[in-house]
Amino acid sequence: MSEASLVVVRGLRRDFDISRPWLNRLFEGQRRLFLRAVDDVSFEIAKGCTFALVGESGSGKSTVARMVVGLLPPSDGEVTIDGISMQSASDSGSRQKLRRRIQMIFQDPYASLNPRWRVSRVIAEPINTFGLLKGEAVTKKVGELLTLVGLHPDDGDKFPHEFSGGQRQRIAIARALAAHAEFIVCDEPTSALDVSVQAQILNLMRDLQKEFGLTLLFISHNLAVVRHMADRIGVMYLGRVVETGDSRALFARPRHPYTRMLLDAVPDLDMSGRQRTPVAGEIPNPINPPSGCTFHPRCPQANERCRREIPAMIDGVACHAVEEGRAG
Amino acid sequence: MTETPSFPEPVISVRNLVVEFATRRGPLRAIDGVSFTIGKGEVLGVVGESGAGKSVTGSAIIGLIDAPGRIAGGEVLLHGKRIDNLPAEEMRRLRGRKIGMIFQDPLTSLDPLFRVGDQLIETIRTHSDLSASAARERAIALLAEVGIPAPERRIDGYPHEFSGGMRQRVVIALALACEPDFVIADEPTTALDVSVQAQIIALLKRLCATRGTAVMLVTHDMGVIAEAADRVAVMYAGRIAEIGPVRDVVKHPLHPYAAGLMGAIPTLSSEADRLTQIPGAMPRLTNVPPGCAFNPRCARAFDRCCIERPEPALPSAALAAREHVASGHRVACHLYTAREDAR
Numbered sequence: 001m002s003e004a005s006l007v008v009v010r011g012l013r014r015d016f017d018i019s020r021p022w023l024n025r026l027f028e029g030q031r032r033l034f035l036r037a038v039d040d041v042s043f044e045i046a047k048g049c050t051f052a053l054v055g056e057s058g059s060g061k062s063t064v065a066r067m068v069v070g071l072l073p074p075s076d077g078e079v080t081i082d083g084i085s086m087q088s089a090s091d092s093g094s095r096q097k098l099r100r101r102i103q104m105i106f107q108d109p110y111a112s113l114n115p116r117w118r119v120s121r122v123i124a125e126p127i128n129t130f131g132l133l134k135g136e137a138v139t140k141k142v143g144e145l146l147t148l149v150g151l152h153p154d155d156g157d158k159f160p161h162e163f164s165g166g167q168r169q170r171i172a173i174a175r176a177l178a179a180h181a182e183f184i185v186c187d188e189p190t191s192a193l194d195v196s197v198q199a200q201i202l203n204l205m206r207d208l209q210k211e212f213g214l215t216l217l218f219i220s221h222n223l224a225v226v227r228h229m230a231d232r233i234g235v236m237y238l239g240r241v242v243e244t245g246d247s248r249a250l251f252a253r254p255r256h257p258y259t260r261m262l263l264d265a266v267p268d269l270d271m272s273g274r275q276r277t278p279v280a281g282e283i284p285n286p287i288n289p290p291s292g293c294t295f296h297p298r299c300p301q302a303n304e305r306c307r308r309e310i311p312a313m314i315d316g317v318a319c320h321a322v323e324e325g326r327a328g
Numbered sequence: 329m330t331e332t333p334s335f336p337e338p339v340i341s342v343r344n345l346v347v348e349f350a351t352r353r354g355p356l357r358a359i360d361g362v363s364f365t366i367g368k369g370e371v372l373g374v375v376g377e378s379g380a381g382k383s384v385t386g387s388a389i390i391g392l393i394d395a396p397g398r399i400a401g402g403e404v405l406l407h408g409k410r411i412d413n414l415p416a417e418e419m420r421r422l423r424g425r426k427i428g429m430i431f432q433d434p435l436t437s438l439d440p441l442f443r444v445g446d447q448l449i450e451t452i453r454t455h456s457d458l459s460a461s462a463a464r465e466r467a468i469a470l471l472a473e474v475g476i477p478a479p480e481r482r483i484d485g486y487p488h489e490f491s492g493g494m495r496q497r498v499v500i501a502l503a504l505a506c507e508p509d510f511v512i513a514d515e516p517t518t519a520l521d522v523s524v525q526a527q528i529i530a531l532l533k534r535l536c537a538t539r540g541t542a543v544m545l546v547t548h549d550m551g552v553i554a555e556a557a558d559r560v561a562v563m564y565a566g567r568i569a570e571i572g573p574v575r576d577v578v579k580h581p582l583h584p585y586a587a588g589l590m591g592a593i594p595t596l597s598s599e600a601d602r603l604t605q606i607p608g609a610m611p612r613l614t615n616v617p618p619g620c621a622f623n624p625r626c627a628r629a630f631d632r633c634c635i636e637r638p639e640p641a642l643p644s645a646a647l648a649a650r651e652h653v654a655s656g657h658r659v660a661c662h663l664y665t666a667r668e669d670a671r
């Protein structure tokens with residue numbers, strides 16, 4: 001599988017220093033405090049496929065995304081893209097090349113689009129930065145890209161604030177395509193949008209993925225959206241991937257108790273009246289996570305071993321009960 | 329065909345509500361002729377995309393429209409008595425005693441500087457003549473009722489010591505403190521994770537059923553409506569496009585906009601490769617098209633749609649029989665009016 005994988009993530013970890021300033025620590029006798037936002041996360045994404053990370057707020061999805069695109073250095077682990085390590089690509093040439101091939105789309109496109117630039121300049125920027133085209137060809141390309149994402153070439157003369165949320169997301173997508181990106185990391189790209197606009201953007205992303213063979217890392221807390229978009233999925237809980245697998249199979253036969261709980265919590269739009277287990281408890285404080293399997297305080301299958309020992313990822317699931325064959 | 333749940337006693341009736349905002353270029357009509365009732369123990373879900381007028385409708389009902397906005401027409405009745413024309417002071421008292429409010433961000437309803445318990449006790453005492461210790465007992469009972477563990481201890485905590493889901497529970501307790509007849513919940517779960525959302529919806533439903541409270545549940549999330557509501561109103565550009573029993577509207581939407589909205593939602597079971605796409609966007613208030621406001625985006629629009637505005641009405645008898653329309657299901661679309669030359 002490794003040969004076909006464009007993106008390989010191995011043992012990614014990230015600690016944040018959340019101690020008070022050292023002077024306070026000195027007076028208050030406090031020790032340094034670390035928050036482990038991401039711990040031992042590994043996955044691969046095959047070329048042209050979509051891998052999705054799903055999980056509740058604070059589970060570490062965005063932190064993984066920022067490490068994958070190189071916005072945040074990992075505390076440990078490695079991200080390799082097309083065989084080039086993001087961490088050790090030291091010569092600026094191969095770094096620069098890698099950077100062009102990876103683009104990121106955020107939840108709030110407004111924050112990522114320069115508000116003082118006209119849209120045509122926003123979209124042309126990567127073309128100019130990476131010297132992909134020159135002169136008239138740039139203008140022509142920008143017009144084509146705007147049309148491709150469902151806007152009008154004349155929209156290039158406007159400023160980002162003149163557009164709706166959905167249209168701004170289209171601009172962000174056009175910008176990513178302008179760089180000839182092959183790998184796009186999308187962090188909650190439709191979470192701020194109405195469902196009807198979300199449908200337009202998700203359809204557009206799938207069309208473009210097919211047309212250009214794009215590889216996607218797609219992040220969302222919405223399970224139905226993730227199922228619609230992804231080929232493979234990783235479910236995150238408190239910084240770890242607890243279950244990973246083929247999208248359809250994972251939703252049809254969830255194995256990890258947390259995945260099951262999450263799926264049971266999704267509102268039942270089919271109104272099938274299926275029997276569901278009520279959700280127990282809440283996500284614990286990440287500064288002081290539970291011992292062993294961090295899900296144990298909420299897990300109906302937890303036992304002594306779970307409180308002691310972190311379950312290893314075996315065959316796509318990190319759970320003692322599944323490993324021992326005692327998960328329902 | 330499902331039966332319409334019967335909620336005989338309307339707690340809240342809204343008739344032909346019109347809300348306008350004054351602007352430099354003249355009044356903008358944000359709500360244009362909205363009518364519905366909510367019965368005792370009933371949850372009416374109100375859905376629609378952002379800017380459709382859900383929150384303005386809610387605020388108008390409870391007298392919280394601030395200038396430059398004003399109710400420009402229609403009436404609101406609580407237990408059959410008009411409340412839209414009450415003096416501000418009287419309306420304020422009514423809101424404390426008869427009407428509860430739950431908003432998206434629990435921090436807007438909770439004062440960060442005061443203990444959770446003190447806020448609850450103050451609310452209880454302002455609107456009843458309980459003694460301090462009796463009010464505290466009552467506050468603890470309320471916190472227990474909304475599922476706060478160890479309420480006798482948590483009652484002395486500050487809002488920031490509670491998680492988002494717990495805070496929303498406290499806000500619900502606050503809204504229920506005076507046993508209101510009517511509760512308005514505007515996007516109460518939008519800021520919460522799905523697992524917490526499921527808990528809050530279950531709680532709201534249970535409380536409404538046991539206390540017989542009428543609830544207006546405003547959300548843009550059809551899933552929440554499917555879980556929690558008895559009836560649902562789909563809003564578009566300041567008007568109700570379709571209203572009816574939740575099962576019927578969710579499973580067999582009639583209005584082309586409602587149908588498009590349902591198809592646009594990815595679900596856990598759908599195998600569709602593409603989602604239904606409604607072209608374009610909702611019009612701005614400054615620029616609502618004549619006739620049916622949905623006509624520029626509607627695949628089934630015909631000439632009448634651009635001239636005449638459709639009013640919410642029961643579908644014609646023939647159509648109702650053919651499309652299995654339950655009673656009480658109203659739709660504002662020319663496709664469903666009696667004229668046979670339609671379509």
Ligand SMILES: Nc1ncnc2c1ncn2[C@@H]1O[C@H](COP(=O)(O)OP(=O)(O)OP(=O)(O)O)[C@@H](O)[C@H]1O
Nearest residue numbers: 016035037056057058059060061062063064221286
């Ligand atoms: N710069 C930072 N400093 C300290 N803690 C951080 C920082 N960035 C993230 N965290 C913490 O790391 C954890 C994971 O955060 P992250 O933003 O990756 O979550 P997420 O899964 O993207 O959540 P959401 O769904 O809310 O976006 C959280 O506990 C968060 O508070």
Ligand SMILES: Nc1ncnc2c1ncn2[C@@H]1O[C@H](COP(=O)(O)OP(=O)(O)O)[C@@H](O)[C@H]1O
Nearest residue numbers: 349358377378379380381382383384385397613
């Ligand atoms: N204070 C205000 N001044 C002018 N227009 C307003 C004001 N508040 C709301 N509106 C307009 O009223 C319409 C309905 O808004 P709202 O009820 O908030 O929508 P939603 O359905 O998202 O809750 C929108 O077009 C909005 O821009």
Ligand code: SF4
Nearest residue numbers: 293299306319320321
């Ligand atoms: S390891 Fe134990 S606590 Fe963790 S999910 Fe599995 S059974 Fe539950």
Ligand code: SF4
Nearest residue numbers: 620623626633661662
């Ligand atoms: S009235 Fe006409 S335009 Fe409006 S929804 Fe019905 S068919 Fe479409």
Ligand SMILES: [Mg+2]
Nearest residue numbers: 061062063187
């Ligand atoms: Mg995030």
Ligand SMILES: [Mg+2]
Nearest residue numbers: 382383384514
């Ligand atoms: Mg609103």
